[in-house]
Amino acid sequence: xxxxxxxxxxxxxxxxxxxxxxxxxxxxxxxxxxxxxxxxxxxxxxxxxxxxxxxxxxxxxxxxxxxxxx
Amino acid sequence: xxxxxxxxxxxxxxxxxxxxxxxxxxxxxxxxxxxxxxxxxxxxxxxxxxxxxxxxxxxxxxxxxxxxxxxxxxxxxxxxxxxxxxxxxxxxxxxxxxxxxxxxxxxxxxxxxxxxxxxxxxxxxxxxxxxxxxxxxxxxxxxxxxxxxxxxxxxxxxxxxxxxxxxxxxxxxxxxxxxxxxxxxxxxxxxxxxxxxxxxxxxxxxxxxxxxxxxxxxxxxxxxxxxxxxxxxxxxxxxxxxx
Numbered sequence: 001x002x003x004x005x006x007x008x009x010x011x012x013x014x015x016x017x018x019x020x021x022x023x024x025x026x027x028x029x030x031x032x033x034x035x036x037x038x039x040x041x042x043x044x045x046x047x048x049x050x051x052x053x054x055x056x057x058x059x060x061x062x063x064x065x066x067x068x069x070x
Numbered sequence: 071x072x073x074x075x076x077x078x079x080x081x082x083x084x085x086x087x088x089x090x091x092x093x094x095x096x097x098x099x100x101x102x103x104x105x106x107x108x109x110x111x112x113x114x115x116x117x118x119x120x121x122x123x124x125x126x127x128x129x130x131x132x133x134x135x136x137x138x139x140x141x142x143x144x145x146x147x148x149x150x151x152x153x154x155x156x157x158x159x160x161x162x163x164x165x166x167x168x169x170x171x172x173x174x175x176x177x178x179x180x181x182x183x184x185x186x187x188x189x190x191x192x193x194x195x196x197x198x199x200x201x202x203x204x205x206x207x208x209x210x211x212x213x214x215x216x217x218x219x220x221x222x223x224x225x226x227x228x229x230x231x232x233x234x235x236x237x238x239x240x241x242x243x244x245x246x247x248x249x250x251x252x253x254x255x256x257x258x259x260x261x262x263x264x265x266x267x268x269x270x271x272x273x274x275x276x277x278x279x280x281x282x283x284x285x286x287x288x289x290x291x292x293x294x295x296x297x298x299x300x301x302x303x304x305x306x307x308x309x310x311x312x313x
Contacts, residue, residue, distance in 0.1 A: 016113055017113060019167070023160050026207075031280060
């Protein structure tokens, strides 16, 4: 086939480079959504630690309030 | 463990890819035979080469996993194959666009280079379903390693077979017979190839770092939740779940 003139070849070249750009952007978007999930998990871990600390300090207070046997 | 050098790699890949695209459109001359449409070559060929190298790298990490039993090699292999599959999709689509522009057809079934690349792609498309089908993590990792080694060995064999076969329409790049390019085109192609390779390594490390972070977080959550007896195990996954 003879070489396509610039006007006809332009859309094909643009389409190929846009496909590459789209693939990279979709990949980055998926990775960003995973990052959001990691951030949510991190919040959950922080909450678990907070709750555990509260339980432990509550238990320590209760044992401190009990009268010492003579 | 995986995040080291990620920032400099990211900068290098952006600089190389932007530089390569600038060279493609402002420095490399138009091809005498194909004209402007040949600019797709600087994207399509590096995508295909880096994808095939990534598949082979997946096999090499598979060997390392079977030799050492270190689960981080299984993760490396998984991520290398995952990113190679994405690049292979890019190579197939851009190749199809180029074929339509220069041959008048989206796909040519009697061309060995195209069909062999499609076979390699379809072979690796089975990798994730295979992993997902196996629930036991140890068995999943071992089976995936065997698959990655076998398929990884198939890639260079396939490449050699295509080289030996008679080509009808697909041009040969950087060969003694049909691939001699002028200096500007060669430089542009090499910068594009380097950019694509560095981008592959960057994305590979990026995904490894992300997966490692979520694995550590999951382990931490399990340890904390075990104390409350509230731990809900994660569901089945194709990706490695722990190191």
